[in-house]
Amino acid sequence: MAILKILHYGDERLRQKCREVSKVSKKIKTLAQDMIDTMYVNNGVGLAAPQVGEDLRMFVIDVSTDDEPLNPIVFINPKIIKKSGAIKSNEGCLSFPKAYVDVRRYKNIMIKALDLKGRPFVLEAKDGELLARAIQHEYDHLDGILFIDHSRNMFEAIEVLKNNNLPELERERLIDEPELEDEILKQESENKE
Ligand code: NI
Numbered sequence: 001m002a003i004l005k006i007l008h009y010g011d012e013r014l015r016q017k018c019r020e021v022s023k024v025s026k027k028i029k030t031l032a033q034d035m036i037d038t039m040y041v042n043n044g045v046g047l048a049a050p051q052v053g054e055d056l057r058m059f060v061i062d063v064s065t066d067d068e069p070l071n072p073i074v075f076i077n078p079k080i081i082k083k084s085g086a087i088k089s090n091e092g093c094l095s096f097p098k099a100y101v102d103v104r105r106y107k108n109i110m111i112k113a114l115d116l117k118g119r120p121f122v123l124e125a126k127d128g129e130l131l132a133r134a135i136q137h138e139y140d141h142l143d144g145i146l147f148i149d150h151s152r153n154m155f156e157a158i159e160v161l162k163n164n165n166l167p168e169l170e171r172e173r174l175i176d177e178p179e180l181e182d183e184i185l186k187q188e189s190e191n192k193e
Pocket of ligand 1: 092093094095137138141
């Protein structure tokens with residue numbers, strides 16, 4: 001077991017597009033286990049390989065609560081194959097200590113990936129639950145996309161980064177998501193009625 005160093009926002013390695021894992025080798029299995037241990041030590045629900053400086057398409061997630069048994073899931077070479085709905089959620093990231101902002105996510109997703117034995121599996125996460133959001137968050141990391149790029153409110157993101165002594169928001173990286181935003185606004189106005 002090894003606890004790995006987590007890169008923080010501002011490190012360019014968090015912005016790289018990662019490469020596919022060519023073989024689920026012993027080295028990959030060790031890395032996955034070290035990532036799981038590192039995630040637990042830092043009280044995270046997910047961790048992607050680029051966050052520990054590994055340029056590989058893999059991440060780990062565990063959304064179990066304190067009174068449930070541990071349930072780490074390893075995703076290797078994942079692909080999101082279906083997405084629908086929209087939800088606003090308050091997110092953080094182990095690469096952004098103490099910084100949380102509201103982001104837009106799909107509510108339902110389906111993902112396929114390889115497990116630690118190199119076997120393909122498909123997983124569906126619905127209703128905007130934590131698993132669905134965590135998968136989208138970690139998946140983004142593999143393409144160098146960070147949760148603040150999905151910020152609903154640019155000014156909030158600027159302020160949060162500043163208050164936590166993190167580098168400035170890279171405004172040019174903000175992702176325009178009109179379909180998600182329209183759906184969220186629709187839900188919010190329905191809730192008010
Ligand atoms: Ni993250």
